[in-house]
Amino acid sequence: MKGVLQPATSFDMTAPRCLLVRPAATATAEPVMLVDQLPRHGIDLRCLHHDVDLDDALHEQAPAAVLLASFDASEAMLELCRSLHEKGQTAILALTPVGDDTIRILALETGADDCVDETSDAREVAARIRAAIRRMQPTQPSPRPHARIGP
Numbered sequence: 001m002k003g004v005l006q007p008a009t010s011f012d013m014t015a016p017r018c019l020l021v022r023p024a025a026t027a028t029a030e031p032v033m034l035v036d037q038l039p040r041h042g043i044d045l046r047c048l049h050h051d052v053d054l055d056d057a058l059h060e061q062a063p064a065a066v067l068l069a070s071f072d073a074s075e076a077m078l079e080l081c082r083s084l085h086e087k088g089q090t091a092i093l094a095l096t097p098v099g100d101d102t103i104r105i106l107a108l109e110t111g112a113d114d115c116v117d118e119t120s121d122a123r124e125v126a127a128r129i130r131a132a133i134r135r136m137q138p139t140q141p142s143p144r145p146h147a148r149i150g151p
Contacts, residue, residue: 015044016133019063019090021054021080022047022070031069031095037122043129054080058089064133065091067125070118071107072097078110085111091132093125 020035038045045067048057058066066084071077071094084092094107094115104115113132116125 015039015042016064016130017044017046017061018065018067018129019057019061020045020047020067020069022049022068031118034067034095034122034125038126038129041123041126043126054083058087063090064136065093065129067129068092068094068107068112071095071103071112071115073103073106078106081107081110081112091129091136093128093132 018038020031035045035047046061046063048054068077068081068084071081081092081094084090091114092112094104094112095118096103096107096115098117098119107115113135114128116128
């Protein structure tokens with residue numbers, strides 16, 4: 001598919017797939033360290049370029065999580081987060097500026113499942129991706145103990 005990069009390194013076929021999305025309105029580049037490091041920490045990371053239709057990418061790539069790069073308070077970013085949340089198919093994580101509580105709150109209130117500082121270590125980001133994916137999976141009901149009355 002045009003605009004979605006295949007992983008540069010080999011990865012475990014059971015690794016959770018994560019789509020890194022950077023909206024066209026954002027002028028910054030993908031977080032290079034995360035792009036290089038997340039596959040080494042068990043995440044099948046695919047980078048989505050801004051010229052690719054997100055709905056097509058979600059259908060074709062079937063990611064377990066979406067990582068929104070350079071999360072900001074722009075209407076385009078907030079709408080993207082809302083739209084992904086409404087689809088309900090994938091965990092959403094926002095890469096936010098360090099120490100910006102307002103942006104993290106906006107991300108969480110518009111549908112992100114978690115927020116990670118842009119400078120966070122790749123191991124932490126990978127762990128947060130896996131945790132968000134686990135929270136998206138339906139839980140198995142625990143068996144109820146059978147009450148027994150009498151002999």
